[in-house]
Amino acid sequence: MFLILLLSNLLLSSSPDTLDLKTPFEKGNGNQTATYQEAIDWYRRLDQAYEEVKMVPYGYTDSGRLLHLVIVSADKDFDIASLKKKNKRVLLIQNGIHPGEPEGIDATMLLARDYLQQKKLRQQLDKVVLAIIPVYNIGGALNRNSHTRTNQNGPESYGFRGNARNYDLNRDFIKTDSRNAVLFHHIFRDWDPDVFMDNHTSNGADYQHVMTLIPTQHNKLNPHLASYLQQTMLPTLYQGMKKDNFPMVPYMDLRGDTPESGTVAFLESPRYSTGYAALYHTIGFMPETHMLKPFEQRVKATYQLMQHMISTINRDSDKIAAARAKAKQAALVQQEFPLQWQLDTSNVEKIPFLGYVAKYKPSEVTGQQRLYYDRSAPYATTIPYYNTFSATTKVQKPVAYIIPQAWQQVIEHLKTEQVQLKRLQKDTTITVDNYYIADYKTSQRPYEGHYLHSGVQLETRSMPRQFMKGDYVVYLNQETNRYLVETLEPQATDSFFNWNYFDAVLMQKEYFSSYVFEDLAAEILQQNPQLRQELETKKQQDAEFAKNARAQLEFVYHNSPHYEYTHNLYPVARLMQPLKLPL
Structure with missing residues (x-):
């Protein structure tokens, strides 16, 4: 017992200098990503090293392993009510929802450590609290392989898209079939994040950009939040990434075969993480690095984007708080709510794009013409961007x-x-x-x-x-x-x-026997001349119905007290x- 206590005290008294806080990504060759256990063990060491860090187990996922939340709070306060009173903004960062897209797992480990160790970065946490989900889809992370992300340029091994029950967790935020989703809802509602980042990797067309970005669809946000997002936050992020030599472009959801046809903003319904976040007036982002770029570049781009996100939130803390407060108040008295949306193709803008020339050549497999992108022929241009949706179905609350x-x-x-x-x-x-x-x-x-x-x-x-x-x-x-x-x-x-x-x-649940109901149906029609007229009219207008005796009895039955109203x-x-x- 004494030995256990001694070891425990030694761990608790360990300084950052005596603990190994290099990540598996750093220890590797730039092409390694942390396993679930490596990530959790690493955050445990970070928790031991810094009083500004607290790792909280939220519960067991479908995999039977714990889902953790790591909080980084510069003033060592981990009580959400207290932090809200101090007017702190919460940035929730989620990693590994698709563990075959693991950049966020490694980039966030580097980010959390650097913000604690570097004074210049630490100052950006003055008004911001980081809430980090190290690995969300634990079952998928445990299903490690090197093949399922076909064509992806690293890392050497990674997790699988489906969770322990083979659900794509980025379709589960409303139906909530998984334990993971239940735990996420507890985290989200407990911490009420102001901004949410769900780190991903994209495939599709080839181009020069390492990072593409899906923000919350602005038409679905309250106007106060939408205005801040479109006019202030996004321009800041784009400018910062360009300065870092990671020029961004919106996520490439192409209207045609190649980027020149233009791209359509992603309309995230609430089944998706950022769509769910929008229901609570949280500005959401889904960074999508490009899978054909080297893994090391993708981790670096993710790191830089999160850094710009933190500095922007810290700078605009009061603006974000005011916009969210107005949005929440408006939702309390809002009478009409949109339910479905449609792309407005008449509203289009031009955005800068760095691509490669698309060409065609005979396929060695099929012998037919196939598309390829010529990386020896880069170009800079502008392409159409469709980023406006209008509500097609609304309801009065x-x-x-x-x-x-x-x-x-x-x-x-x-x-x-x-x-x-x-x-x-x-x-x-x-x-x-x-x-x-x-x-x-x-x-x-x-x-x-x-x-x-x-x-x-x-x-x-x-x-x-x-x-x-x-x-x-x-x-x-x-x-x-x-x-x-x-x-x-x-x-x-x-x-x-x-x-x-x-x-x-x-x-x-209840039906009738035709031969028995015949007499009752005749009696119903005799007592209800209007129903008889409706029956005759329908027979005159529908030849198939006129020949179908059972259908005519069904018509009478459905318009009688015998038909179940439920x-x-x-x-x-x-x-x-x-x-x-x-x-």
């Missing part, structure tokens, strides 16, 4: 949503998001707006473990509904308003409905007028 307690998966997600929930204290009949799912499309193949819905068409009916003691009432007067609307409105791109949370309501009834109700409820 209700006073509250009422969610039957039976839908526990939804309730658990809302609790994870720290949504304020109230519960009915007795059975109550309430007149509410109800959606009926009139039509929708479903993917023919599974996507990230789901058969995703889209193209949802709704019919709204106002009617009294019986709710039970214990059902949940969610008022739209809280900072989670955008999250609530974009998950609980079925037409939203990443709604819980589209992710199959409510599929049980889409299946009819079929296709979306369970979440919309309370449109303030009512005093037994809460």
Whole structure:
């Protein structure tokens, strides 16, 4: 026991000079990336060496390994409430969501150490706290190989895109199938970051740029945040990277085969990390280094971009705080919310681009013409950039949503998001707006473990509904308003409905026997002349329907009290007028 205590005290008293804080990237040949365990062990040593560092285990991921958050706080304060009172800005840096794209893992280790050891850099943490997720997709990081990132120029070995359950975690921020995503939501909601960086690597066309960048789509941000992002933050980052000889360009999502056709800004829906962050008025960035560039260059470019990000946040701390405060306040009183977006092709700008001439030659495999980029023929030009989206579907927010307690998966997600929930204290009949799912499309193949819905068409009916003691009432007067609307409105791109949370309501549970229902149907039509006229009109207008006896009986059945009113009834109700409820 004495020996254990002695060793423990020696570790705690170790100085930065006596601990090995060189990273696996530095110890290697510029083409090595840290494993998950190497990264965690290294951050542990950093925690031991500096009182300004605290590594916090947040819980176990699908891999059975712990997800950690590393906090770097210059004044040694690690209490988020206290830091917010001190008017500190939080930069959340996430690495290894796709562990085959590992630059961020290594660059952030170098960054954290250098900001602690170099006085000039340390001063940039005066108003900024770093919150670092060393490796997010731990299961993928453990699945190490040298082949799955086909054509990537290093490192020698790396992780795999899918997590321990083969989910792409950058599609999981709303559906939350993975333990990783649950833990991320706890981190994000606990720390409420002002700025978020999710480090990645890109493939695609070849060009001279080492770094490309996806910022939060500005049309989806509150105007105060969008204005700061577009007019101040992005120009600063672009100028800084150019000065460092890493000129940036927006992420290359090409409109044609080559960059000359132009590129389209990435519209991140909330399934993606930066799309989720935007729901909470956090400015998000997804740096995408180019996989064909040497790994050492990609790490350096990622390092430099994060350095410029920190200095910009430190410089503009008050501006960012003011813009976020205005955005949060606006969301509390906002009445109309966009749900779907469309690219505005009439709005285009020209951006500088450093490329290689695209050429064609016969393929040695197929014998047909194939594309290649001639690196001996670099050029500088401008290309079209489409960076404007307009909302195509909007919704008026209700006073509250009422969610039957039976839908526990939804309730658990809302609790994870720290949504304020109230519960009915007795059975109550309430007149509410109800959606009926009139039509929708479903993917023919599974996507990230789901058969995703889209193209949802709704019919709204106002009617009294019986709710039970214990059902949940969610008022739209809280900072989670955008999250609530974009998950609980079925037409939203990443709604819980589209992710199959409510599929049980889409299946009819009760039916009829035709030969028995014949007499009852005749009686129903006799008592309802208007329904009989509608039936006759439909037969006249639809020849197939006129020949189908079962379809005609179905028509009568669906328009009778015998048809279950819950079929296709979306369970979440919309309370449109303030009512005093037994809460």
